[in-house]
Every structure is written in structure tokens, then in C-alpha cells.
Amino acid sequence: MSHVTLVRHGQANTHAKDEISYDRLSDLGRQQARWLGDHLRGTGEVFARAYSGTLQRHRETAAEMSIGLEVVQDARLNELEYFTMAQLMDQQHGIALPPDREGFIRHMPRLLGYWREGRLEGVPESFEHFESRVREVLGEIAAGEGRAVVVTSGGLIGMAMRVTMGLEVQALAHACLAIENTSLHRFQPLSTGLCLTLFNAVPHLEGAERSLARTHL
Secondary structure, X not given: OOOEEEEEOOOEOOOOOOHHHHOOEOHHHHXXXXXXXXXXXXXXXXXXXXXXXXXXXXXXXXXXHOXXXXXXXXXXXXXXXXXXXXXXXXXHHOOOOOOXXXXXXXXXXXXXXXXXXXXXXXXXOOHHHHHHHHHHHHHHHHOOOOOEEEEEOHHHHHHHHHHHHOOOHHHHHHHHHHOOOOOEEEEEEEOOEEEEEEEEEOHHHOOHHHHHHOOOO
16 A cells, blocks of 8 residues: 545636536646646656546646556546536525635535535435545555555545545535645555545645646636
């Protein structure tokens, strides 16, 4: 067993209001991924295995990083369908997706709470199923040989923190909101389970010349 590094994809389409429109990298997102790949090679970080979700933004990020390994695609590493569920919450409860980040900060814990409580009908998957698949795929990757890098999404990274640290929904939402594009998150396997040893690191975006390249959406 060896550590697992989760990478959130680069900046996607920030103007999207649905899953399909969101699922592509912006020019900045591609550059973020290239900078991250350069940083990892520059520090001598060596991975034995590479994985990603099957979404376009995951595959594009992994490609721009130039990991140098065959990237195993696994749909269990895909993001929750936030836009889809936001539309359902609007239709069923009259709670619209807000137009600004401040409103989104309040919207996310509410949506996650409704989802977990089963108050959204017609969701693509249940909260329990999402939690289960994240626990399953993270455990399988952690049990493999050699260090692994995984390109995925912020919601999945937040859920990985929930299943390893027992986060409640409010804390889960706050973790997801904090996660930056192309940030690094590392889990170290211990005999008692996985331990979070790195959260939301963006060493490739530090410095004044890249201060405007740090993004959340």
C-alpha cells in the first residue's frame, strides 16, 4: 500500500448551468494542468499508477499534465451531478441556483442536506450510492502497489474526506467549497485506515505572477 494523491481538474466552463456545458476545460484550466505537471516533474515526484474519472474535464486535465503513464479511467471517480440536482431542487422546492459565489456558499450545504435526506426526487444517484462508490474506489486504489495519482473532481475529493474523516454535511460542503482547481490532496494508508496528509495544495500556482490563476469554479 502507498499514498494516493487526488487532483481536482483544471478550471472548467465557469458560465455553465448544466452538466454537459460545464464538462470542458477553459484555456486557463489547461494551463493550470500543464503547470502542475511541470511542478511534479520538477520535484521528482514519481507515480507508479495513474487514474481519472471518465468526464471530459478529467481526461483533458490528465492529458495536459503529461503524467507519462497509462491513465486508467474509472466512472466511479466521476463527480456528483450538482447542476442536475440544483435544477431538481429549484423545480421541487423553489430554491434556485444562485448567480454568485456568496449565494453558492449557502446553496451547497442546503442541496447536500436535501440530497442526503432523500428530499430530491429523480436524482441521478442517491447520496448513499455516491458515498459508497467513493469509499470503494478509494480503498481499491489505496490497496494497490506504488504511489497513485488520481484526476477527479471537487465533490469526490470532499466525499473522500467524509469517508476517511467522518465529516458531517456542513463540513463536507465547506471542504468542497474550498477546493481549488488542480489542487493536490494526499491520503496515506495506515493500518487503521486512510489518513489525510495534504489538503488543497497548489504549489504550482504560488507566487505573485500566478495569483490570478487560482480558481475555484
